[in-house]
Amino acid sequence: xxxxxxxxxxxxxxxxxxxxxxxxxxxxxxxxxxxxxxxxxxxxxxxxxxxxxxxxxxxxxxxxxxxxxxxxxxxxxxxxxxxxxxxxxxxxxxxxxxxxxxxxxxxxxxxxxxxxxxxxxxxxxxxxxxxxxxxxxxxxxxxxxxxxxxxxxxxxxxxxxxxxxxxxxxxxxxxxxxxxxxxxxxxxxxxxxxxxxxxxxxxxxxxxxxxxxxxxxxxxxxxxxxxxxxxxxxxxxxxxxxxxxxxxxxxxxxxxxxxxxxxxxxxxxxxxxxxxxxxxxxxxxxxxxxxxxxxxxxxxxxxxxxxxxxxxxxxxxxxxxxxxxxxxxxxxxxxxxxxxxxxxxxxxxxxxxxxxxxxxxxxxxx
Ligand code: ARG
Numbered sequence: 001x002x003x004x005x006x007x008x009x010x011x012x013x014x015x016x017x018x019x020x021x022x023x024x025x026x027x028x029x030x031x032x033x034x035x036x037x038x039x040x041x042x043x044x045x046x047x048x049x050x051x052x053x054x055x056x057x058x059x060x061x062x063x064x065x066x067x068x069x070x071x072x073x074x075x076x077x078x079x080x081x082x083x084x085x086x087x088x089x090x091x092x093x094x095x096x097x098x099x100x101x102x103x104x105x106x107x108x109x110x111x112x113x114x115x116x117x118x119x120x121x122x123x124x125x126x127x128x129x130x131x132x133x134x135x136x137x138x139x140x141x142x143x144x145x146x147x148x149x150x151x152x153x154x155x156x157x158x159x160x161x162x163x164x165x166x167x168x169x170x171x172x173x174x175x176x177x178x179x180x181x182x183x184x185x186x187x188x189x190x191x192x193x194x195x196x197x198x199x200x201x202x203x204x205x206x207x208x209x210x211x212x213x214x215x216x217x218x219x220x221x222x223x224x225x226x227x228x229x230x231x232x233x234x235x236x237x238x239x240x241x242x243x244x245x246x247x248x249x250x251x252x253x254x255x256x257x258x259x260x261x262x263x264x265x266x267x268x269x270x271x272x273x274x275x276x277x278x279x280x281x282x283x284x285x286x287x288x289x290x291x292x293x294x295x296x297x298x299x300x301x302x303x304x305x306x307x308x309x310x311x312x313x314x315x316x317x318x319x320x321x322x323x324x325x326x327x328x329x330x331x332x333x334x335x336x337x338x339x340x341x342x343x344x345x346x347x348x349x350x351x352x353x354x355x356x357x358x359x360x361x362x363x364x365x366x
Contacts, residue, residue: 004144005355007111008203011253012359013309016076017352018105018136019067022059022344023082025051025101027294028125032162033186033212048098050086051294055343059103062341063351066306069314069336078139078355080105080132089128093158096124102132103341104350106246109133110196111354112206112226113361115148116140120155122193122213127157140355153221155191162186176240180211181266183235185242187215194218197244197350200234202251203362205272207232209249211242230365232272236263246349247300250283252331253310254364258283260300276365284325287318295343304347308334314348 004016028034029048067077085099100123102108108129110117116137118130130151140147155161166186179185187193198214199222200207206226208219210233223231236248239262248260257273259265261282273280286302302322306314315323317335326333338348345351 002143003114003146003356004140005111005114005116005147007201007354007357008113008359008361009201009357010251010349010354011307011310012357014070014075014307014354014357016078016356017070018078018080018109018133018355019063019070020101020103020105020344020351021063021080021082021132022051022056022101022103022341024085025056025059025103025344026085026098026125027051028100028123029097031096031124032159032164033122034125051343055294055340059341059344062338065337066314066348066351069334070306070308073308073312075308076355078136081135082132083128089124091127091156093156094124096127098125099128100125101344102129103344104197104346105133105353106197106350107195107244107345109353110199110201112201112229114144114146115150116353116355117150117152117196119196120152120192120194120218122155122157122161122187122195122215124157127154152194153192155193157193160190161188161193163188173240177237180235180239180242181237183210185210185212185215187212189215189217192218192221194222195244196353197246197346200245200249200251203360203364204228205230205232205363205365207234207245207249209234209236209242209245211235211239213243232269234269235266236260237266238263241298244346244350247297247302247304247347250303250305250349252305252307252313252326252329254362255279256329257281258303258325258329260303261285262300272365278364281329284321286322287320292339292342297342297346301342301347301350304349306348306352316347
């Protein structure tokens with residue numbers, strides 16, 4: 001029996017990873033949490049259903065590029081088992097006309113040490129997404145006697161979990177930014193809700209973005225669940241759609257973080273990094289002025305890189321500015337063509353979930 005699951009941060013040498021799949025991906029129907037996510041001028045407003053097959057095939061090709069790049073470096077790759085995502089779902093508390101996808105895994109699975117926990121997502125369409133990963137979880141469970149297979153408390157996602165008509169159709173970008181600055185989000189605090197991609201792991205410290213997908217009750221829940229870790233809430237007032245921390249505040253190695261220049265942390269939240277001599281540098285400008293078609297995310301997926309070890313990073317092949325900056329920061333850069341997977345939920349970091357990185361739980365902020 002071997003040790004299969006172990007990861008405490010995003011930079012220690014990567015040995016085993018899950019890479020998502022685009023099969024059967026759906027643009028989900030609007031629901032209380034997601035209508036707030038899709039920008040008013042997006043071509044995706046009001047449309048939902050299976051994504052066009054050609055885009056699914058192209059997205060999968062991109063993910064294969066990533067699989068090959070990491071396998072070439074000796075990393076073991078595991079893949080989820082997609083469901084028929086365009087099925088209607090229901091629980092005693094809600095019905096939804098469809099699910100979404102098993103991209104990206106980073107939103108669903110949180111690896112902390114020898115534990116992988118399925119998250120408590122606030123989108124109803126993602127309620128059953130964890131099922132795509134259950135065959136892998138069972139395999140790890142059978143093969144690694146120390147693996148902890150965990151499901152976070154499932155949110156009920158009744159109407160009480162959301163503020164209704166919170167943003168009307170005419171809300172301006174400025175108003176959105178005021179809401180972000182006031183830490184005033186679409187989710188309520190009736191139960192813990194969180195996406196795994198809002199949690200940045202740094203050994204003894206968890207930095208968790210408080211935004212549209214993760215609430216304060218979740219932070220409190222994390223602190224009680226992991227009493228030996230320190231939980232820090234982070235807010236990024238410059239982000240009108242604060243969802244997932246990995247295109248905003250991205251560690252490359254101990255002591256170095258790249259920060260989205262439009263999304264600096266709220267007052268006082270950098271203090272712990274400064275006090276420990278961490279360098280927080282503005283990320284390079286994205287190479288693109290627009291995201292690809294039918295994409296939820298912003299052009300800042302440019303900085304959504306996958307660190308293979310403290311001196312090696314995978315950056316999207318067209319993101320030349322980000323590659324150049326990484327090079328100057330002393331990283332060896334491996335370009336991988338992944339842009340056509342962006343519409344399925346994210347870039348290189350999003351498209352993966354950690355299974356095994358070398359190293360243990362260090363205290364980087366003593
Ligand atoms: N909210 C980010 C942006 O648009 C995208 C983050 C995607 N990350 C993820 N894990 N799905 O800039």
